Amino acid sequence: MPDFVxxxxxxxxxxxxxxLCSVMLVIASKVFAVKVDEKCEKIRECLPGxxxxxxxxxxxxxxxKALSLAEETNTGLCTPGAAKVxxxxxxxxxxxxxxxxxxxxxxxxxxxxxxxxxKAVFMGSQSCASAKLLYGGDGKCVYxxxxxxxxxxxxxxxxxHINNGVAQVDIDSCTACSxxxxxCPNGLIEIVPVDKHTVVKCSNEEKGAVARKNxxxxxxxxxxxxxxxxxxxxxxxxxxxxxxxxxxxxCGECAAACPTGAIEYNK
Amino acid sequence: MKxxxxxxxxxxxxxxxVLSQTLGxxxxxxxxxxLNQAVGMGMAVTxxxxxxxxxTWPIQNFxxxxxxxxxxxxxxxxxxxxxxxxxxxLFLKKAVxxxxxxxxxxxxxxxxxxxxxAVCINALKDNNVPDMGSATFLYALxxxxxxxxxxxxxxxxxxxxxERIAASKPPKAFEGTxxxxxxxxxxxxxxxxxxGLFSKL
Numbered sequence: 419m420p421d422f423v424x425x426x427x428x429x430x431x432x433x434x435x436x437x438l439c440s441v442m443l444v445i446a447s448k449v450f451a452v453k454v455d456e457k458c459e460k461i462r463e464c465l466p467g468x469x470x471x472x473x474x475x476x477x478x479x480x481x482x483k484a485l486s487l488a489e490e491t492n493t494g495l496c497t498p499g500a501a502k503v504x505x506x507x508x509x510x511x512x513x514x515x516x517x518x519x520x521x522x523x524x525x526x527x528x529x530x531x532x533x534x535x536x537k538a539v540f541m542g543s544q545s546c547a548s549a550k551l552l553y554g555g556d557g558k559c560v561y562x563x564x565x566x567x568x569x570x571x572x573x574x575x576x577x578x579h580i581n582n583g584v585a586q587v588d589i590d591s592c593t594a595c596s597x598x599x600x601x602c603p604n605g606l607i608e609i610v611p612v613d614k615h616t617v618v619k620c621s622n623e624e625k626g627a628v629a630r631k632n633x634x635x636x637x638x639x640x641x642x643x644x645x646x647x648x649x650x651x652x653x654x655x656x657x658x659x660x661x662x663x664x665x666x667x668x669c670g671e672c673a674a675a676c677p678t679g680a681i682e683y684n685k
Numbered sequence: 686m687k688x689x690x691x692x693x694x695x696x697x698x699x700x701x702x703v704l705s706q707t708l709g710x711x712x713x714x715x716x717x718x719x720l721n722q723a724v725g726m727g728m729a730v731t732x733x734x735x736x737x738x739x740x741t742w743p744i745q746n747f748x749x750x751x752x753x754x755x756x757x758x759x760x761x762x763x764x765x766x767x768x769x770x771x772x773x774x775l776f777l778k779k780a781v782x783x784x785x786x787x788x789x790x791x792x793x794x795x796x797x798x799x800x801x802x803a804v805c806i807n808a809l810k811d812n813n814v815p816d817m818g819s820a821t822f823l824y825a826l827x828x829x830x831x832x833x834x835x836x837x838x839x840x841x842x843x844x845x846x847x848e849r850i851a852a853s854k855p856p857k858a859f860e861g862t863x864x865x866x867x868x869x870x871x872x873x874x875x876x877x878x879x880x881g882l883f884s885k886l
């Protein structure tokens with residue numbers, strides 16, 4: 419008859435220690451429970467989870483947190499999610515859905531291969547950011563689209579492409595996530611309400627004659643658009659026309675008046 | 686007082702857990718890419734080593750020894766350390782959220798770190814330092830603390846070495862892991878220099 423006592427003692431001792439640990443953990447998880455806001459989690463589920471930062475927060479989690487703590491009241495800040503997400507969030511919070519106008523990215527440059535030309539051949543790393551480092555880029559206009567497609571690389575929706583040397587946005591697939599806005603070293607891209615069809619397709623702040631010499635479709639700062647605008651929405655500052663989209667009614671008067679065709683109006 | 690210093694010197698330098706005893710190599714190679722992460726990991730390990738020893742020492746001396754179950758040390762210690770780390774994590778999440786966020790993923794990572802288990806087992810032995818007599822509770826804690834600091838020292842040193850490696854250009858065949866392992870070996874060699882320290886004291 420072998421001696422079973424040591425085996426039994428060992429089993430009992432280890433079981434007891436294990437049980438003690440588990441009881442301690444169960445109690446601890448109750449005592450130290452951190453309240454996770456249910457609202458916050460529900461809102462987080464509504465959001466697309468792309469963490470693009472278009473809402474102005476660090477990511478979807480922080481936007482959801484701000485909404486649940488009522489630090490943020492606008493439920494319509496998620497541009498990629500658009501109306502559906504805004505409605506879902508408003509449902510969770512029990513508020514009236516914020517009015518959403520769909521926004522898209524617009525490129526403020528029309529310097530394609532026909533309108534402007536290169537001043538040099540850039541042989542370095544094929545990206546806008548590195549081309550920009552060398553005398554502001556290889557194009558004659560240092561304000562314009564560099565054409566290496568940094569915006570194309572960051573776009574997750576395949577909505578922006580380099581077409582004939584200049585970036586063009588595919589309005590239908592653009593979600594206005596702002597990734598391209600941050601990627602463009604010349605700051606050419608702006609997020610604009612989709613129903614505002616008037617866009618200044620130039621970013622050159624040089625004097626009219628210089629700008630025109632470098633590009634056929636440059637804004638020369640003649641202020642014709644400013645005089646023709648019925649709502650005072652367009653203002654020339656630093657030799658460049660700029661549209662205030664809060665005032666703009668997208669009537670197209672400025673585009674019709676522009677002598678160089680720097681303002682685009684396509685309804 | 687002399688014992689205190691001897692224990693610290695022994696555990697931090699002479700018997701450095703990473704560089705002399707080659708334990709806890711996984712976090713040593715895994716989390717030493719950036720200095721701030723290395724410091725975070727080192728602090729977390731030190732913290733866990735001390736509290737783990739504070740719990741396992743009485744378990745060994747009052748429970749396992751009295752039932753003559755010393756051979757169950759390993760399994761019981763793993764169980765206790767894992768539960769303990771969980772408990773600490775829960776507590777920190779509630780009480781010090783900032784610290785919990787800073788330690789981040791490192792706490793659960795440490796749960797199964799062999800260096801922690803080794804410290805708990807070695808802290809029970811009475812020969813950590815020559816001519817020191819039996820390991821009392823206080824000495825065991827000090828030993829665990831010193832070992833943790835030794836780990837932190839190794840992490841910080843190696844993070845510095847790795848930052849230099851990242852900036853240099855080793856031969857193609859040595860790029861990446863090979864050069865990291867070779868540098869780890871050289872740093873370990875350097876710690877061999879502390880080996881003769883006690884014969885001089």
